Amino acid sequence: MSILTNRHFVIALIVAPILAIIAWFAVDKLVAPPPVAAQPGQSFKLIAKPNCRYDSGLCELVNGDVRVKLEPTPEGQLKLLSNLPVQLSRVELLGSGEQSLQQLDTRDPQGSEESQLAVSVPLSDIQSLRIALNIQGVYYYAETEAVFLENL
Numbered sequence: 001m002s003i004l005t006n007r008h009f010v011i012a013l014i015v016a017p018i019l020a021i022i023a024w025f026a027v028d029k030l031v032a033p034p035p036v037a038a039q040p041g042q043s044f045k046l047i048a049k050p051n052c053r054y055d056s057g058l059c060e061l062v063n064g065d066v067r068v069k070l071e072p073t074p075e076g077q078l079k080l081l082s083n084l085p086v087q088l089s090r091v092e093l094l095g096s097g098e099q100s101l102q103q104l105d106t107r108d109p110q111g112s113e114e115s116q117l118a119v120s121v122p123l124s125d126i127q128s129l130r131i132a133l134n135i136q137g138v139y140y141y142a143e144t145e146a147v148f149l150e151n152l
Helices: 007-031
Strands: 043-045 059-063 066-072 078-094 100-117 128-135 138-145
Touching (some): 059 138
Antiparallel strands (some): 128 138
C-alpha cells in the first residue's frame, strides 16, 4: 500500500501549507507595530527606487504615501516632482570623492508639487546627490547615486 493512497496523508499535504501561510500573516498582525503617522518636526528617510541606480533618466524616492521624482530636463536642469506640496527643498550635488559641486534650494511657503532646480554644473559630473524636503512640516531626506543622469 502506497503512502500516497492514504487519504489522511494527502489531505495533510494540502492543508499544512495553507495553515502555514495563515499562521505567517496572523503572527505578523499580532506582533507588528502599527504604522505611525508623520508628525510635524519629525524626520523620515526616503527610499530610493532601483531606477536611481540605472541610466533611466528618472529617480523615484518613496516613504509611505510620499513620492518624489527627480528627472533631468532638456535644458540641463533638474525637475523635482512630488505628490504632496513641498514647502522647502535642498538638493546637494556631489562629485567624485563626496566633493560638493552645488547646493540647490527652493522655498515655497504655500508648497508646490513641481520645482525647477537650476544646475550650474554638467549633469555628467554628478556622482551622487543628497536631498532634504519639508512636506507639511515633516522632514524627509535621502542620499542616492546619480546614475540616472548618465547618457543624457
